[in-house]
Amino acid sequence: AELAQMLEAAAEALNPEACAGRMLVLTSEPGLGKSRLIEELLTNLRTGHTSALVVRDSCASYEQAVPHATITRVLRQILRLSIWDDRNTQAIAAQQQLSEFLPQSQQFGPLLAPILGLPIPETPLTQALTPEQRHDRLHDLISALILAVAHVRTLVLVIDDFHWIDASSRDIVQRLAAEMVDYPLLLCLSSRDFSEADEFWIAVEYSRRIALAELNTNQSAALLESLLDGHVPSQLQPLLDRTHGSPFLLEEIIRYLHQSGALQRDEHGAWVCTRAIDHSTTPVEVQQLMMARLDQLPEAARSTLLNATVLGQRFELRVLAEIVVEREALLEHIAVLVHTGMLTPSHDGVDSTYAFRHALVRDVVYNSMSYAQRRRIHAQVAATIEDLYADELDTQRVILANHYAAAELWVQSLPHFVQAAQQAQTRYANSEALTLYEQAAAIAMLLDEPNRALTAATYEGMGDVLALTGNPSGARNTYGRLLDLLRSESSLEQLILRARIQRKIGSTFEHQANTREAFTWLTRAVSEIAAAGSTHAAELEHTRILSDIGFVHFREAHLEQAQHYLDQALTRIKPLQVYDEQARILNRLGGVAWQRADVAMAQAYVEQGLAASEQSGNLVDQINMLNNLGLIVETQGLLDDALRSYLRAIDLNEGIGNPRMAAILRNNAGVTLYNSGKYQQAHDYFIQSLELATAVRDPYNQARALLNLGRVLTRLERWQSAERHLLQSQFLIAQLNLPPEQLECLVALAELALQQGKIADALDWWEQARPLATDTESEEFGRFKRLEAQIALARGDRQQAIDLLTANVDFFVGLQHVPEAQWSRRLLAALADSDQQPA
Numbered sequence: 032a033e034l035a036q037m038l039e040a041a042a043e044a045l046n047p048e049a050c051a052g053r054m055l056v057l058t059s060e061p062g063l064g065k066s067r068l069i070e071e072l073l074t075n076l077r078t079g080h081t082s083a084l085v086v087r088d089s090c091a092s093y094e095q096a097v098p099h100a101t102i103t104r105v106l107r108q109i110l111r112l113s114i115w116d117d118r119n120t121q122a123i124a125a126q127q128q129l130s131e132f133l134p135q136s137q138q139f140g141p142l143l144a145p146i147l148g149l150p151i152p153e154t155p156l157t158q159a160l161t162p163e164q165r166h167d168r169l170h171d172l173i174s175a176l177i178l179a180v181a182h183v184r185t186l187v188l189v190i191d192d193f194h195w196i197d198a199s200s201r202d203i204v205q206r207l208a209a210e211m212v213d214y215p216l217l218l219c220l221s222s223r224d225f226s227e228a229d230e231f232w233i234a235v236e237y238s239r240r241i242a243l244a245e246l247n248t249n250q251s252a253a254l255l256e257s258l259l260d261g262h263v264p265s266q267l268q269p270l271l272d273r274t275h276g277s278p279f280l281l282e283e284i285i286r287y288l289h290q291s292g293a294l295q296r297d298e299h300g301a302w303v304c305t306r307a308i309d310h311s312t313t314p315v316e317v318q319q320l321m322m323a324r325l326d327q328l329p330e331a332a333r334s335t336l337l338n339a340t341v342l343g344q345r346f347e348l349r350v351l352a353e354i355v356v357e358r359e360a361l362l363e364h365i366a367v368l369v370h371t372g373m374l375t376p377s378h379d380g381v382d383s384t385y386a387f388r389h390a391l392v393r394d395v396v397y398n399s400m401s402y403a404q405r406r407r408i409h410a411q412v413a414a415t416i417e418d419l420y421a422d423e424l425d426t427q428r429v430i431l432a433n434h435y436a437a438a439e440l441w442v443q444s445l446p447h448f449v450q451a452a453q454q455a456q457t458r459y460a461n462s463e464a465l466t467l468y469e470q471a472a473a474i475a476m477l478l479d480e481p482n483r484a485l486t487a488a489t490y491e492g493m494g495d496v497l498a499l500t501g502n503p504s505g506a507r508n509t510y511g512r513l514l515d516l517l518r519s520e521s522s523l524e525q526l527i528l529r530a531r532i533q534r535k536i537g538s539t540f541e542h543q544a545n546t547r548e549a550f551t552w553l554t555r556a557v558s559e560i561a562a563a564g565s566t567h568a569a570e571l572e573h574t575r576i577l578s579d580i581g582f583v584h585f586r587e588a589h590l591e592q593a594q595h596y597l598d599q600a601l602t603r604i605k606p607l608q609v610y611d612e613q614a615r616i617l618n619r620l621g622g623v624a625w626q627r628a629d630v631a632m633a634q635a636y637v638e639q640g641l642a643a644s645e646q647s648g649n650l651v652d653q654i655n656m657l658n659n660l661g662l663i664v665e666t667q668g669l670l671d672d673a674l675r676s677y678l679r680a681i682d683l684n685e686g687i688g689n690p691r692m693a694a695i696l697r698n699n700a701g702v703t704l705y706n707s708g709k710y711q712q713a714h715d716y717f718i719q720s721l722e723l724a725t726a727v728r729d730p731y732n733q734a735r736a737l738l739n740l741g742r743v744l745t746r747l748e749r750w751q752s753a754e755r756h757l758l759q760s761q762f763l764i765a766q767l768n769l770p771p772e773q774l775e776c777l778v779a780l781a782e783l784a785l786q787q788g789k790i791a792d793a794l795d796w797w798e799q800a801r802p803l804a805t806d807t808e809s810e811e812f813g814r815f816k817r818l819e820a821q822i823a824l825a826r827g828d829r830q831q832a833i834d835l836l837t838a839n840v841d842f843f844v845g846l847q848h849v850p851e852a853q854w855s856r857r858l859l860a861a862l863a864d865s866d867q868q869p870a
Contacts, residue, residue: 245276668849
């Protein structure tokens with residue numbers, strides 16, 4: 032029944048005309064037949080769908096902290112990369128495949144280099160990306176590549192032991208599950224169980240979960256018949272009860288009996304038992320059975336198997352060859368182990384890679400060795416990997432760290448854990464980075480002689496990840512441990528480090544709006560850094576501290592103090608020529624000037640910040656500065672200049688490929704066009720913004736785009752469409768609980784009603800808006816008051832309308848918002864024109 036369900040899903044998925052991606056999720060306890068079912072599925076598919084590309088990989092417990100471990104092997108199969116080719120040849124092949132399947136994404140090819148371990152040179156574009164953007168664009172690229180391959184050639188992607196998948200690979204699989212519906216792709220996952228966090232497949236309507244249970248007696252009998260070609264000796268019948276419905280155990284017992292000679296074919300080819308099958312002769316517990324099967328192996332093959340268990344569930348022959356005694360006979364021993372069902376050629380598409388047929392096999396055999404024996408082999412394996420992968424150690428850091436740790440060689444293990452954590456952090460693989468830093472911290476405690484530099488790097492990195500992922504209290508605790516470690520240190524380097532950590536603690540408080548504690552820690556940081564001299568590193572840290580103090584004052588609306596500290600920071604940073612930091616300070620100064628209603632100075636600061644970001648080559652900062660510049664000059668009524676800024680930012684963002692920012696920029700450009708009276712062009716930009724925000728599941732920017740679409744459709748007199756978009760916006764805004772945006776939406780609905788002459792409806796919307804009009808110095812309040820003028824006019828009170836509009840013009844002039852003042856002036860001018868028309 033389970034296989035029939037799987038074949039049905041496969042038939043639906045692999046029909047190229049239907050393009051209906053399907054997802055299969057197999058769950059069960061170990062040994063209940065997940066792997067067997069998948070093998071049967073693939074056997075059927077290789078017969079019925081010969082053109083389908085089958086890609087299969089399995090996850091391993093020791094790779095959970097390796098970012099993209101599983102998806103890297105999937106990519107290698109899809110890109111047809113062979114480990115036997117040199118790295119340059121592989122790099123060329125990867126780029127050629129990317130060019131074939133995703134020519135529009137070639138510029139992001141270098142992002143694959145770290146995970147594939149290949150020399151693909153960075154481009155100015157990829158160098159300009161932040162770690163977060165590199166992470167996001169990499170995931171975009173991998174997901175698009177897999178779907179593009181499925182589009183060209185139907186694809187079957189199988190991932191076994193999904194419960195052990197690394198977080199980065201899981202994110203990509205989750206994304207594939209959400210996007211594969213229109214592609215001929217079958218995604219099959221097997222897992223012992225799914226945690227609540229992993230049950231993303233529940234929301235995927237085209238997924239099927241098949242929960243395997245223990246076989247009943249009839250099912251066990253059917254399996255036994257299939258294993259023995261339909262003829263089952265009567266002496267084996269008791270096994271149906273003794274194996275408790277476990278397909279794995281039943282298969283292993285049959286293998287054991289056959290290899291021990293207890294089960295043989297007679298002269299007619301029928302299976303017969305050569306001895307009694309009972310508790311005394313046949314083990315039925317997994318551990319006993321595996322040990323009995325291990326004892327059946329020739330000594331040399333048994334030794335090879337023991338060594339292989341240390342390498343892990345999946346291993347490369349070339350690594351095993353370096354640690355076995357009889358290297359020249361290795362292939363013979365492997366052949367024996369494959370024949371006896373202990374090992375199987377790996378299904379990851381890599382030549383000379385093998386895997387244990389079942390994780391239970393590997394676990395039992397591994398645990399049969401003494402601790403001393405395991406430690407010795409782990410040390411050998413680590414030394415071998417360092418030698419074999421000398422030119423690409425970055426791809427092996429986690430594996431090396433774990434082998435050295437298992438060998439209890441803490442000194443050798445720690446640097447690999449720290450470097451692996453830093454690599455994960457650089458890739459924005461925060462879950463894996465945090466796990467690795469925690470392991471590094473545990474190893475650091477075991478050293479006879481403390482390694483202060485690596486311990487400091489561990490605690491700082493861990494604190495940074497915790498702060499970034501929204502755990503400020505955890506970050507502060509970790510930073511605090513580092514400060515305790517540094518308490519007795521007085522070197523220049525340690526003074527700078529202490530000041531930096533104190534600044535970071537202050538920053539965690541600032542992010543929680545606890546400005547009092549933020550000031551306390553930043554003040555300590557200033558005192559600390561003052562004693563560190565005037566080296567480049569000390570001056571740069573001093574600058575950052577002053578900038579952060581200024582920003583906290585800005586958050587508190589202490590604008591004079593904010594200006595004072597930020598000016599100091601700007602003075603210090605200029606000689607250092609650290610342009611990204613300079614751009615950050617100038618952007619903050621622009622915010623201060625804006626709050627002081629000094630629009631001209633705000634513009635000047637942002638323009639200087641733009642120049643600094645161009646000097647640094649930081650495209651992200653340039654895009655943000657151009658967006659801010661557009662907002663500033665638009666309020667001055669310089670609509671053409673604003674539009675140029677937005678279009679330039681859009682052009683730069685096209686290279687980076689940030690869809691969320693693309694949605695924001697197109698929305699802002701649309702508003703500028705709307706204020707210019709170019710309604711159809713504005714409409715087109717709002718549509719693009721809505722599509723982008725929807726694609727990245729950004730409800731806030733969806734709501735903004737829908738609101739602006741409603742407004743422009745009102746101007747275009749497309750009443751029904753305007754109302755539909757405004758009501759959709761209202762629904763999203765209510766879910767997000769955003770009172771200013773709720774007020775805007777209600778005002779827009781009232782204006783739409785007035786345009787249609789529905790005064791009663793307009794009054795209803797106005798009544799709903801009134802309780803939200805509380806911020807009397809906001810743009811939203813100004814638009815609400817302008818609505819009052821329009822309602823007064825609709826009710827025939829022209830003088831009240833004129834008075835309200837006149838006051839509204841003055842209100843927006845006070846806010847220095849020229850476009851909004853212009854809208855009110857236009858309404859006044861229309862009233863004046865109607866007064867002058869002949870009766």
